[in-house]
Structures are given as C-alpha cells and as structure tokens.
Amino acid sequence: MNPRTVPRFLGAVVAASVALCGFLAPALAHNGPIGSLVAHVKPEGQIDLLIDLDGVEAGEALRLDRDGNNIADPQEIAEGQPVILAAIRDRLVTTKEGVPCPVERVERFQVAGGRVRVLQVRTCPAGGGVVRFEHRLFTDQAGRHQHLGRIQSGDEVYTHLFTRDMPTFSVVIPADEPADGGASGEVAAAGDAPDGSGWSLFVAFIGQGLWHVLSGLDHVLFVLSLMIVVHRASRLALLLTGFTVAHSLTLALGALEWVAPPSQLVESAIALSVLYVAVENIALKEEPRHRPALTLAFGLLHGLGFSGALTGLGLSTSTGLVPALLGFNLGVGVGQLCLVAPLFPLVLWLRRDEARHRRVVVAFSAAVAAVAVIWFAQRALGLSLGWGG
Secondary structure, three states, rough: EEEEEEHHHHHHHHHHHHHHHHHHHHHHHHHOOOOEEEEEEOOOEEEEOOOOOOOHHHHHOOOOOOOOOOOOOOOHHHHHHHHHHHHHHHHEEEEEEEOOOOEEEEEEEEEOOOOEEEEEEEEEOOOOEEEEEOOOOOOOOOOOEEEEEEEOOOOOOEEEEOOOOOOEEEEEEOOOOOOOOOOOOEEEEEEEEOOOOOOHHHHHHHHHHHHHHHOOOHHHHHHHHHHOOOOOHHHHHHHHHHHHHEEEEEEHHHHHHOOOOOOOHHHHHHHHHHHHHHHHHHHOOOOOOHHHHHHHHHHHHHHHHHHHOOOOOOOOOOOOOOHHHHHHHHHHHHHHHHEEEEEEEEHHHOOOOHHHHHHHHHHHHHHHHHHHHHHHHHHHHHHOOOOOO
C-alpha cells in the first residue's frame, strides 16, 4: 500500500467501524442479562415453573444490597428470598381462561454461580383452555431484561423470547387432552410477536453477544492487551480469529452443559489469563511468536465464561440452540470489531515512535495487571477490594 494512502485507509476503517457500531447501538441498548423460564403445563391444571435469573440484576432491580457497596452479594441475594419470590409472583403472571393460576408452593430457591433459580408449582383450573404467560419481571427498571421461555404442553415444546415489547405467550390446551400429559389433538400457541425460534432467536442473541463482550471488562482488557503490541492488521486478524474459533467451541460445549467446570474456577482463570498477557507485554519488548497459540488456548477458557450467558436456558438442538449460538458468536465477533477497529489505527500511529509506543505499552499493561490481580483476589479468594470483579 502506498504510504500516502495509509492515513486515508485508516480513516475509512475508523469511519466504517464507528458507523457499524452506531448502527448496532440500539441492539446493544436493549440487551442485558438474560434469564430463562421453563414451564410444563399439565392437563390437570398444574404448572411446574423453573425460573432462572441473573443474580446481579435481581439484586440491583430489587435493591437487595445492604452494605452500601451497590452490589448485592450471594448472601444478600439469599436473604432477599421473600422479595424475589414476591416479584416473581406479581410480575410473572399465569392465567387460564383469564383466571389467575396462583403459586401453590415453592419447591426450590437456589443462589449459585451468580444465578438465582426458583422452582415453583402453580395451580390452574383443570381441563382445556388458553394458558397465558405474562412476563414483566425487571423490564420496568431498564427495559433490557430478556427471558427465554421454553413451554411444554403434552408432546409439544414452544420457545419464546419474553421482552418488554413481547411480554406474553399463550398455549391453547384441548379440552380432551388425556390426563397422562400426552397430546390427543393439536396444541396451539400464540404470542404477541413471533416466537423465539429461528430468526428471532438469532437476532436476539446477536445483541446478547455484543452486550456480553462490550460489558465484560475482563474480555475487553484481554483483547486490548493483544492488540496493543501487534505490528500488522493481518496479525491482529489472526489472533482474533483464533480467539473467536476457540471460544465458539467451548461456548457451544458449555451451553450444552457437556463441559461445566465451576464458575469460580473459570472466572478466576480468566483473570489470570488477563494478568499473564499483561505481564508478558511488560517483560517482552516485542509480541511473542507463541501469542497465536496462547490466544487460542485462552480463547477456550473465555468461551466457558461466555457460556454462562446460555447455560441453564433450556436450549437444545430442537429448541433454538443453533440459531442462538450462531447469533451470540456473531455478536461477540462484531463486538470485538467495534472495539479494535477504531483503536488499532492509534496503535499503528504509536508504533511510529518505538520509545513512545513502549512507554504506553508498559503503562497500560501495568494498569491491566493491577486490575487483574484484584479480580483474581476477588474471584478466587473471595476478598472484597472495592472493585467489581
């Protein structure tokens, strides 16, 4: 490339990246933590309901923080059980032919791995009719919460993405459905928007992937630490491609729960991966040759971290796993592009003066290493050091 055209080319890259990210900003703004709703509608009138919530969001929306650090820890969330159950009762409403289906009993309330899981039984009138789910849990606070619903009636399983704009879904149960739960006739379903299968799931999870990569500071700092020592765009593309392929693999394995290491172990190891790359940037004056292999290995680790967004949602190959994974991976890839494309020209400019570039690399990497040490202390040792990890 002619040196005179480089500034114009880089300017065009920056402009295109800013335009792309601006175009996708509405998708990012309407995405947040995703939960799941798994319902089994039985003909005798019972509904088994399993609700999975993001613990941080539940703590923030319901103001469960008690020690004033603006983050509800697992103990505060557990102590907020009555508040959480009341919110689920009032904001996740089930009716049959317009008659409320009250909560008969709560069989499980669990806080683990940053999630809140509630198993409850609701009782509706027996016989056929329209069972309607109206989910408005946490949508009033920010409008970003989404719940992936998997609703079974007889042999039929329906998937629907509950959002602020699509809060309801209905299942029509035939009056002559047998008591053993088998389907004796057609079971119809209807929502206030297209259901969560196929294309709508793909689009929704693009936003989820974009939101997770840009809101996850550990992933952001890891990618920036890779980028800051790179010489060429082709080298950066190689690193990010390896990282994406690797995390796509473990993301799928984690979403299927074929690989399920403890979340504390995964998050602690991710903090160590950020620390390692930062220290290596300080210790070595040039990008190491082994960085692509290292990035591939760490990508496998970060994929397990990303998989927390999909684990527990009840996805399978028959209930939207493939479009959800494709959309999520695309969102992660686009998020990385939005992150590096506007900043990489700055790295190339810094490299025109190697001494200046080296000073910036050392200062940035030292700050990243310090943050990663705090994260590791919080995640692995449970220390509270005043920094969200």
